[in-house]
Amino acid sequence: MKLFQWVVLPILLLLVVLELVALVRGRERRRFVAMRLLVWTVAAVAVGLPDTTSSVARMLGIGRGTDLVVYLFLLAFIATSFFFYSRYTLLQRQITELVRREAIREAEQGRPSASNPGGGQSTSGLS
Known part of the structure; x- marks a missing residue:
């Protein structure tokens, strides 16, 4: 793992956990919490497994991730x-x-x- 991944992944995982807590507590609208949870999860996957974005891009006909x-x-x-x-x-x-x-x-x-x-x-x- 690169230094960037060591720094960013824990932050993204913390954000995912905070969104899950917000979703369970239900203080905010579920749709917005779910959208933020999706964004942080996709960002964590993209940072943790950078080849994933390249694979998805190729499947969609885009050259690079x-x-x-x-x-x-x-x-x-x-x-x-x-x-x-x-x-x-x-x-x-x-x-x-x-x-x-x-x-x-x-x-x-x-x-x-x-x-x-x-x-x-x-x-x-x-x-």
């Missing part, structure tokens, strides 16, 4: 970017809706908003 890893990482990055962008836009819509509701509620109650504590009257004397 390194290329397979890069392609998979690129696809995962793009998918993650789309996921987080959609979550961001959803949050933006929810914030906009919340601010609108609060503004309507404050207008119906006749209270000044927090951004205009004077209730619409100018305190500068320039109006």
